[in-house]
Amino acid sequence: MSPAQVAAGLARFNEAPFTTAEAALLECCGSRRWAHRMAAHRPFPDLPSLLAASDEAGYDLAPRDIAEALAAEPAPFLHDDAPRAAHLALQAAHAAYESRFGHSFVICLDACPPSQAVDQVLAAIRLRLTHEVDDERALTADELRRLARSRLVELVAEGW
Known part of the structure; x- marks a missing residue:
């Protein structure tokens, strides 16, 4: 632009x-x-x-x-033509995240090529599931600002 x-x-x-x-x-x-x-x-x-x-x-x-902002955020999704295993893995990861933290997972993928988005999201969810609740809350707020x-x-x- x-x-x-x-x-x-x-x-x-x-x-x-x-x-x-x-x-x-x-x-x-x-x-x-x-x-x-x-x-x-x-x-x-x-x-x-x-x-x-x-x-x-x-x-x-x-x-x-x-x-309120998190409630309005769509979960990262895959194109319909992505492999079923990828859809299932992403759904399971989101469910685990939401169960642990009580809100949807958000991530800004600006620097990520679309072909690597699924891998980035899955890796980020796995990593962030290891965070303490307060640390994840702060990171989530950062991701909302980046988005x-x-x-x-x-x-x-x-x-x-």
């Missing part, structure tokens, strides 16, 4: 009606508090400012806000 595309998309985002921006932001992070705060802080002068505000709003989320940043970049790049 070119700097001009980013600037144009950000300008449209900044100029959108509050409720429209808030609804789009809820697609980036399912916390109503986060989305409201982000929509209220517009206009953002540039993408780094938008992303910094996203991080700040994410760090300020209370446990109930994080739970929100990634989705904000996509939102602005798509030009609204």
